Amino acid sequence: MNDRMREVDWPGLFHTAGPAGDTPRHLAALLGDDARAFVDGYSHLWSATLRRGGKAWPATAPTALLVVGLLDNPLLGPDDLSLRDAMLAYLYEVGVAADLGDEAAEIRTQVQDTEPELQCWTAEYVLADTDGRARMWQDGTGLGELVLDQAALACFDLAPMLLRRTLPYLASERARRRTCAAAAVGALARHPAAAARRLELLTELTSMARGSDSSHDLATILIAVGSLGGDTRPWLTDPHAGVRVCAALAPDLADDATASQVLMELERSPQAFGKSFGDMAPPLQLQSKSFQDLLTGRRAS
Structure with missing residues (x-):
């Protein structure tokens, strides 16, 4: 988990509250035994790294990459089996954010055409104070909204891998975990790359429903x-x-x-x-x- 954290420029990303440099510490706390830090970390995962209405921040996709690592980590809540269910629920939310459909190609073109401008906007944003960040959303350039589209595109690109990591949990011994995995699969498998497997997945999900x-x-x-x-x-x-x-x-x-x-x-x-x-x-x-x-x-x- 630490290696993956070091691969991400967290201070160069942002979430609900601003720069995302605090996210690695909060995620690491989910594997520790400090009760207060754990509560803060869990709250941060859900309240800071996701936008309302099934949308993404730039920190969302990197966070999802770490969440799939938490799923198999024995240090995650050894006395609380519901925590893995919650991680699957988080991946469902990322799947919703990743559901761009036919818009993905257009967003990718826009992002590629304005990549330098988006990098500059983001760099300025993470260095600004609260008032400055608020003003930047209204700067008239539209770059902020495109940065958020870029964040959704990052989730879109990550969705096939997240789906692969989620599928084994459809066979969990715990009914609630299977259900959370089903919700995540229902969102992540809407990605075009999953089209060839969709009938197979529907057969499995329908069988789960019947049982x-x-x-x-x-x-x-x-x-x-x-x-x-x-x-x-x-x-x-x-x-x-x-x-x-x-x-x-x-x-x-x-x-x-x-x-x-x-x-x-x-x-x-x-x-x-x-x-x-x-x-x-x-x-x-x-x-x-x-x-x-x-x-x-x-x-x-």
């Missing part, structure tokens, strides 16, 4: 199946309201009358969806993107 004995896990897996173009229609009549909704969110069911009816019922009584999972948080994909965001994406497909 799930938890409505919460099933709903999470169904969103992943739907995101990859799989058939979620068998679950549109499931007794569980949350499962029905997550099945209906599949983009390929935008013109399906039964799916539309399920979502119309939800719009009339949105609280029913949240209550359907009791005291549990909503499915992983709905913790960073609202139901309305997913519904909008479904309609746009």
Whole structure:
């Protein structure tokens, strides 16, 4: 892990709070026994290295590279099995940020054409104070937004490797870990490089859905199946309201009358969806993107 950290120019990157030079220390704390540093590190991972709404900072892709290393590290939470689930959930978020589709080629061209300007903008940004950074987002050049596009492109380029490292966890002995891996695969496998494997992955995810004995896990897996173009229609009549909704969110069911009816019922009584999972948080994909965001994406497909 330390070798990989040294390969990254962390002070030359930035995250939510500014320069990312503090990120290696926070990530290292996830493997240590200092409880306070661990809490700070975990908070930093989720609150600083990811943007809201499934977007990336320049520090996001390098952080994801280290997160996949944490997955297999025996020092990560030996007494807390949920930590590896959380790392898979993080990779799901990176997969969302990496989902550029046909925009990737255009962004790559823009980034390559303005590479010197982007480097200068970023170098100035990480040296600026808080007020200076705020002004730079409004400097009228548009370079800041292109730097963020460049960050998303870095996640896009990393997605195939992240997918390879995530796939083994679909066979985990822990149901929750398999479910978190399914969510991550559902996002990462949208990358064009995974097109040849998509049918195979859908077969595996669909089998997982059929074998799930938890409505919460099933709903999470169904969103992943739907995101990859799989058939979620068998679950549109499931007794569980949350499962029905997550099945209906599949983009390929935008013109399906039964799916539309399920979502119309939800719009009339949105609280029913949240209550359907009791005291549990909503499915992983709905913790960073609202139901309305997913519904909008479904309609746009």
